[in-house]
Amino acid sequence: METVIHRIVCPNCGTTIAESIRHNGLRAGSTIGPSVVSCPDCGTCCCTGNSEWDEKSLFQQLWFLFNRTLWWLIGSLFVAGFAAIVTGWIVVEWRLIHPPRLNEFRVIAFVVGAALIGMLLARNTLSEIRASRQRVHDSSPP
Ligand SMILES: [Zn+2]
Numbered sequence: 001m002e003t004v005i006h007r008i009v010c011p012n013c014g015t016t017i018a019e020s021i022r023h024n025g026l027r028a029g030s031t032i033g034p035s036v037v038s039c040p041d042c043g044t045c046c047c048t049g050n051s052e053w054d055e056k057s058l059f060q061q062l063w064f065l066f067n068r069t070l071w072w073l074i075g076s077l078f079v080a081g082f083a084a085i086v087t088g089w090i091v092v093e094w095r096l097i098h099p100p101r102l103n104e105f106r107v108i109a110f111v112v113g114a115a116l117i118g119m120l121l122a123r124n125t126l127s128e129i130r131a132s133r134q135r136v137h138d139s140s141p142p
Contacts, residue, residue, distance in 0.1 A: 010039040010046055017046050031064060032132045053132040065125075072114075072121050080113025 008017045017037060033050035056064065084106045091097050097105055 008046060008048055010042065010044055012044040013039065013042045015039055015041040018048055020049075030128060031060075032128055034135070052136045053129045054136050068121060068125050072118050075121070076110075076114035076117050079117060080110050083113045084109035 002023070004022045006020045006022060008019070009015065010017055017039060031050050032053055033048060035048060035051045035055065036045050037048055038045050051060070053061065087109050088102050088106045091105060092099055092102055
């Protein structure tokens, strides 16, 4: 896995405006946000490479959702997978289930874990989109 930190610096004074982390070209953070921000030091307008949800094309919106789905799959595999192994070990150790049932338990624990992560991520993504639409709404003249 290749991780690159991409910095956006002010062209006028060199102050770091924002940082984004990329894993194998995939952005870990969000691409939703104002496309232009002013430098906190000198006030120069800088392009962030981000855009508000409503400014994105349909393709960009679908790409954003696809990325989130991909992160969900990767997150589920590691986090829910690890949780399933640990809880599986605990329930057998505490004699709550018979060892032959362990794999069955692990599958259920993994599915529940993946569903929980998916729900959290979906909630997070929705509130991010709503916040972006609110910003656009607030900044447009009435
Ligand atoms: Zn500046």
